[in-house]
Amino acid sequence: xxxxxxxxxxxxxxxxxxxxxxxxxxxxxxxxxxEAAWHEAPWRVQVSEAGDAALLxxxxxxxxxxxxxxxxxxxxxxxxxxxxxVWLARTHxxxxxxxxxxxxxxxxxxxxxGMEVIHRGITLRLDRAAGxxxxxxxxxxxxxxxxxxxxxxxxxxxxxxxxxxRFDARMLRGYLVSERAVVAVRGASVIGYTLCTVxxxxxxxGRLAVLPEERGHGIGSLLLGDxxxxxxxxxxxxxxxxxxxxxxxxxxxxxxxxxxxxxxxxCFLVMAxx
Numbered sequence: 001x002x003x004x005x006x007x008x009x010x011x012x013x014x015x016x017x018x019x020x021x022x023x024x025x026x027x028x029x030x031x032x033x034x035e036a037a038w039h040e041a042p043w044r045v046q047v048s049e050a051g052d053a054a055l056l057x058x059x060x061x062x063x064x065x066x067x068x069x070x071x072x073x074x075x076x077x078x079x080x081x082x083x084x085x086v087w088l089a090r091t092h093x094x095x096x097x098x099x100x101x102x103x104x105x106x107x108x109x110x111x112x113x114g115m116e117v118i119h120r121g122i123t124l125r126l127d128r129a130a131g132x133x134x135x136x137x138x139x140x141x142x143x144x145x146x147x148x149x150x151x152x153x154x155x156x157x158x159x160x161x162x163x164x165x166r167f168d169a170r171m172l173r174g175y176l177v178s179e180r181a182v183v184a185v186r187g188a189s190v191i192g193y194t195l196c197t198v199x200x201x202x203x204x205x206g207r208l209a210v211l212p213e214e215r216g217h218g219i220g221s222l223l224l225g226d227x228x229x230x231x232x233x234x235x236x237x238x239x240x241x242x243x244x245x246x247x248x249x250x251x252x253x254x255x256x257x258x259x260x261x262x263x264x265x266x267c268f269l270v271m272a273x274x
Contacts, residue, residue: 007048007054007081008047008048009043010038010053017053018045021072027069037057046084052081053071054070054071054085056068056069056088059164061168061169061170061171063163064095065097065098065270066098067098078113079113083113086271086273090273097270097271097273098268101266102269103265103266104266107269110269114271115271116269117268118268119164119267122251122262124241124251124261124262125238125260125262126228126239129231129239135222136222137217137218137219141184141185142182142223142226143182144181145176145181145182146181147173147177150173150176152190153172154169156192157193157209167207175206179196179197180195181193191214192219196231196239203232203240204239205228205241206241210223215249221257224257239259241254245265
């Protein structure tokens with residue numbers, strides 16, 4: 001008997017339907033970029049005869065995790081589809097499979113597939129973005145960053161985050177093209193940065209990082225205030241962000257700035273590939 005939910009590599013005729021699901025995630029700048037990724041590695045786009053779809057890709061260039069970047073299927077079919085993804089991961093030399101970011105209330109199918117929770121995070125929301133100017137910090141200047149700043153930002157990011165969370169240079173290049181990046185500079189050194197974007201009136205803070213030795217001097221507040229003010233000017237009615245549950249200092253900074261924590265955590269789960 002043919003299993004309707006068995007996944008296969010998408011063909012060109014499948015791309016239109018899959019793009020309809022992928023587009024709202026803003027994983028790609030447009031359909032042309034999505035199709036270029038498929039042409040480069042068709043196996044990254046998986047579909048089933050039942051209409052399920054999965055988008056796959058390396059979590060980071062320095063990571064051996066195959067990330068499920070998007071999964072569109074019924075809950076009951078998740079364990080079987082995870083099994084297919086594990087086979088693909090093994091075939092392509094990955095050491096593990098990483099789930100999408102899953103609300104904690106919906107992790108059971110992933111656990112049933114044999115995955116384990118490795119990170120829990122909190123979503124925070126600022127219900128009314130304000131356009132007030134951030135308070136200055138002596139000796140620190142803010143400037144909008146671009147592609148020439150990739151190396152400096154990548155070095156800062158690797159200092160601030162562990163291997164799981166830090167961005168690789170390829171990702172940063174994409175973000176510097178598609179999002180607003182601002183660096184905090186003391187002298188000639190980049191000591192912090194933010195990434196943010198606005199889409200249909202919703203602001204998203206994608207990153208806020210400050211060198212460990214520079215923390216506690218108002219630089220995080222300076223960068224956050226600048227990002228929120230920019231998003232307000234760009235038409236954001238509210239701002240959301242995601243941070244690790246254990247990152248207590250960041251959560252305190254956001255709370256001080258008016259963000260409220262939404263109920264329920266979200267999780268990343270992983271399965272080793274043997």
